[in-house]
Amino acid sequence: MARIDSDPLTVPVAANSSSDVAGANVDLTAAAGVEEVPPELVAQSMGEYLRVYWRRVRGGDSGVLPVVVGIILVYVAFQIADSKFLGAQNVVNLLEQSSIYMLLAMAEIFALLLGEIDLSTGLVMGLAAVTLAELVQPAGAANCALCPHGLAFPWWLAIIVTLLICMGIGGIQGTMIARFRMPSFIVTLGGLLILEGVSLIVLNGNPVRLGNLQLYDIFWGHFSTMVGWILLAVVVVATGVSWWFRDASRRRRGLVAPPASFTAIKIAAVAVAGVVVVLLCNENRAHFGIIEGVPYLIPIVFAVLFAWTILLQRTRFGRYVYAIGGNPEAARRAGVNLPSIRTWCFVLAALTAGIAGILFASWQVFLTTNIIKSANSYVLLAVAAAVIGGTSLFGGRGKTIHGVLGGIVIGGIYNGLYLLGVQSEWVDVGIALVLLAAGTIDVLSRGGGRPGTT
């Protein structure tokens, strides 16, 4: 482009549209762009990667950094307060309890990515738990209001039916939100209430005991130590190989790919984390006798994480979810079927909450009406976990792994406070503060709320 030597650069300004005027921040689009590109895409070497990553963190998009820092802080703090915190017994305990939060957070993320919220996940979990328990009641146990003679379902059938019911609930809520465009917090708030009532009806006033061994094992059972190591090896090798070859082939074809050292470090990190977990689990954590080995629920949670990550990152459906969260109008004009995608997200959220419910039932074993009432508080923790993990409340930003990481934080806080003997009211207060803090961080990291809000 020819320039007049004596004149300053006269490039036409990329001005904002008139509707974004008073007090306008005119973005220096070129300069702004650098901060927002994920470092793995532009970096050619490890050093450059770290530089670009640091610039991005300072620009506000810190990804999982806050939550990792949070995990370290919380766990170190509690370990100092009570040295039993990171002992083998407690850590596995902690992971087991966190699994519920992780699953609920992963469920919540489906709604949050759309820019919506699902307040009913806690009660979907509760309803799933009591439904599961009632379905496997042996014949003759006249307990449930809706099935007076005990249906005696086999455990696998009960699980399938429960999950289908959950998906149906998600579909109903999703339809109201996606097709009638009712606000999601109201629909799921109403859903929460209705589900609470339905759960109470299912329980019919009597507590129910999960009397099925296989279902009990879901939460409390574990692999043998040897199997644990084999599983770890399989997982690490599989993910390592697939990551390596994918990145290598992209690099070979000249496509955008992170530097090789970056991939290697990622694989190593996964391996190290896996080894740590298996080691901890294989230590004897029983008060009497021996309990050793990786609990069944770890691979269950991992499988859900894996499935949803693939769905959100690698499929068209997932792409559309992020698109709707980022700019629904643009997605609509691009031909994305908004009602369908939105409805399915709520179905998947309810499904994940249902899985959480199965684990929950297995964990509690003895389900009473108080359990139903307490299921309510889980939703706040799920939202807090997702936001702490890095998912934005405003939509379009977040990953399934955030649910896992956030769940570890919340589980750690809850477990730690319990170990320290803090009363439940104060725990409520504490969780509220954590939620507020997470929300504040989310807003601040977005530079003041969703772009375009006044």
Next chain:
Amino acid sequence: MTLTQGTLEPVAPGEAAPDVDLTAAAGVAEVPPEILAQSLGEYFRAYWQKLKGGDSGLLPVLVAMVIVAIAFELITPENAFLRPSNLVYIFELSTVYMVLSMGEIVVLLLGELDLSIGAVALMGGVIAYKLIQTPSPNFPWWAAILVSLLCCGVIGGLQGILVARVRIPAFVVTLGGFLFFTGMIVILLGGADTSLGLDPTNPNQAVLYNLEQGNINVVVSWVATGVVVVILGSITWFRAASRRRSGLVAPPASLAAIRIALMAAAAVAVLAICTVNRGGVFATIQGLPWVIPVVLGILGFWTLLLQQTRYGRYVYAIGGNPEAARRAGVSLPWIRTWSFALCSATAGFAGILLGSFYYGQYSSNVGDPGQLVLYSVAAAVIGGTSLFGGRGKAIHGVLGGLLIGAIAYGVSLMNLGTLSIPLEYILPGAVLLLAVLVDVLSRRGARTGKDAARV
């Protein structure tokens, strides 16, 4: 120069309906009939068209009230629903929801949502009850109420700052507030099982007790009501007349007359119900419960604030188009913060009423904060307030609250055995969903503010 009827034109940026309307025809449907009508007949024609266009105002809630009254009258045992004693009980119960609703409405008008009002209400009640305890601190009743309202206002203000200046979404902030204060109540009460009580024989504490439980002397009730009706009626009449005389837009005279007549009829009906002796054989309980004039006073306050002050005007403006309000120089953070503060203060007073309703006993079980919020939001929406902002009035809270109270009480009257507890959850949930569904569907064509921007 007038607009040619029936012109088809592309939509200007910022225009309400995305459909290509025959603008003239659409315009007629959306203009409040009382503005255009010159005669009563014209008014009803225009009103009918407005109904068909989807903006039904108070009609759904009034129709719902009639349906609910008839339905419950038929299905409750001994057709007890419409007995005066039950009706007065419904009035008393509803007042809590009415007040909560009126507080929530100002936040809804902004296009936000305050989920903490249930917990804040209980906080307000606990604070007031604690302050009025003998031997200490033994505040006079008006001081106890004032301090309680102040504390709740501060709570609301803090939440408002987080929403308005830090820009955390309101439902996160108020959700956190809900949790926080639910825990705080137990801490303030000193444990989950303790309770605070009022002694009705103590004249200072009796004031709070009598809010719900005490009644005004029958004669005084009739006289006072008569005076109030006459005053309000004349103000309405003369204002309309003077506007008509000076050539400003005003509804036809017959419409004003009908409105005054309806108001008088409602007052007479309520008074009549309250005058019937509801104490049975052993006692004479008659007269208007104190809480009714108190709540009507609150209604008057909020109506005046929203319709006749600059602050109220700005609330509606922000709900309708925050950018327009900002450009006009309105300080959005200021208005928003104040609204949350006033909402919480109003909720605090509702909490005081709640304690009085439960015979002056305050424990952590006296109310479920979650249920309180849901009922009051449902009441507001059923009454006609929009969840998306910019549309609603204080009276919606009163009518919606009455309906919610009637439903809640009616359900409890029916002996449903084990179903009764679950129904306490299911029914408000279903009612809320229905109300919102009606709100959303009925506004398909007339989306303003946040609703217009939703894709």
Next chain:
Amino acid sequence: MSEENEHGVGPHPSATAEPLLKLRGIDKHFGAVQALYHVDLDLPAGQVTGLCGDNGAGKSVLTRCIAGVHQPDRGQIYFEGRPVHIRQARDAAALGIETVYQDLALADNLDIVQNMFLGRERTHYQMLDEDSMERSAGETLAGLRVTSVRSIRQPVGSLSGGQRQSVAVAKAVMWNSKVVLLDEPTAALGVVQTRMVLDLVRRLRDHGLAVMVISHNLNDVFEVADRLAILHLGRMVAEAPAASFDRQSVVEYMTTGVSGGRPDPSYTPLEQPAEAAAETEA
């Protein structure tokens, strides 16, 4: 903002008098990007000045500099002959400079009177003085001959595009304003509505205001403008009475910075910028 001059009716200056608003040597850059370069502009009272330019020419930036949203890096603004500093929107309003942006900034749920007085309500002992506001709003609309609204109390959401534009314009001019800037007032309006708005613009001029209309609809511009000011890539390449232009020359100025019949000797054209130049603008 005195009460008596609310309709902006003032003396009708002759065309040779000092322009009401004068910009001299305005520079504005954003980072490395020069948005305006040595821009001069005259806005005389009682005339309509059409500001033209292609996307990215700097029309919006110039408007916002006058309106107080941006501060120029160099140059001077003169109002009624005196140099002024417009640091924020309030300063512009205090001088009597009003802007009507493209999105109109109207609240659909409020009626016409409430919108016109938004932010500047009249109160009587803290209560809104509805009657007096209604009367004034009615007089303003009548003075501008906006008669197509059925009732001044109908919600703005129920108005047509042209009526909304009229209300937005009336809202701008009722406050003793002397300069009115209209950003794309006829964009997305149909034929009849456009006529309504253009008639309104002429009436503003007849009341003695200095009106600037930003538009890239040349039909509308030629219909209503007394003067044209054309921007090209941040420079003012032509500014003269409208009669001295024809459509051809205006287009040439807008797209190349020169016109076959009237080259500006001090101006050397740049190569055409890439697609990036056609950024979203007014």
